[in-house]
Amino acid sequence: MFFASLLFQTLTVAAQVLPYHGGLVVSNVEVTTIFYGAARFQPQINQYYAALTNSPYIDWLSEYNTPTQKIGRGRLVGSFSETSNIKTHLVDNTDLHQYFVNLIKTGKIAPNANSYYALHFQQGISVDYVWYTNGQPSTCTTCSGCGAWHTVIVLADYGISIPGVPYLYYGVLPDCGGSTFDHVSISHELIETITDPAGDIAALAAWDDTNDTSGGEVADKCEFGTNSGTVVGGDGVSYTVATGWSDILGKCIVSNPSIPPQTTTVGGSTTTVRKTTIFTTTTTTTVAAVKTSTTKQVVPTTTTNVPVVTTTKKSTTTKNSAGTAVGQGCTNYGSWACSYSLLCSYGNSGSLVWVQVGSVSSC
DSSP: OHHHHHHHHHHHHHOSSSOBOSOOOOSSOEEEEEEESSOSOHHHHHHHHHHHHTSHHHHGGGGGOOSSOOOOOOEEEEEEEEOSSOOSEEEIIIIIHHHHHHHHHTTSOOOOTTEEEEEEEOTTOEEEEEEEETTEEEEEEETBEEOOEEEEEEGGGGTOOOTTOOEEEEEEEOOOOSSSOOHHHHHHHHHHHHHOTTTTBGGGOOBOOTTOTTOOSTTGGGTTSSOEEEEEOTTSOEEEEEOEEETTTTEEESOOTTSOOOOOEETTEEOOOOOOOOOOOOOOOOEEEEEOSSOEEEEESSSSOOOOOOOOOBOOOOOOOOSOBTTOBOSSTTOEETTTTEEEEEOTTSSEEEEEOSSOSBO
């Protein structure tokens, strides 16, 4: 115990780029893929997660252990396709929150502290992301201004109580076209979920440079330099992955040879991943960085459609409106009311209505 404590103190002293803020990490990530609509590349994506979570790509993240948690290898634990009630346009903190709440209440998923739900969308389905700048909300849409992201749901906000599981972690992973899936965005969100799963809520941040308004998580720090590399997965196949910042080595890496290899154990027995080659990786498109004070975007320099990875932080705001209530019609998509508790969004009927995202249902 003393050695572990001393090691952690040594690492935190050296951690000048990604400081630790006291939040939770994901110790042994358990990935469940959810394919929303007719999502492409489903077998290949599942193979990718299974291979990466049981590989040196995860081993080196142990430098971001905390005093109470150790990061080790994980696994792919489940996968299913969502084919009913498919919407072509969704809002993250309304539609997706309610979607996951319904999955829990119907018993389709049972999250634990290691769960990460990777939500992959059919090509053409868009999701809006909302962030705040100086108390004012802004919106961008997948494949148009922003790409993949990971975020968190505070389960208590929806009346859900699971012992030892206060949060649900998930990733939004669109299909913006191309001949294969976006390896870099998927792995980017995976390692950021492990090291800073609830970082969208500043009070819950783990390893994150919260002073970097363009994105301060482990993969964000490498997005505008050498943002990808290759690593051999647990199945012996080489995969393209996003790089992540190592405070120990002071550079962007995909693995650290000095970290001993691990094995994944389930129920006391070592798991073996059978080697199968289903697909081949493609050359990563060169990108040029564009930074603003509120978002981080990667704009393709070629005609290839490369998703933009956007990671931003939300803050609490206040605003007063009157004469609105949940379910009432509204006219300006993305507008807010009731101290930012109501958002004008698409309801089940496809028309614009006020949707509750905060504590106030009418005003």
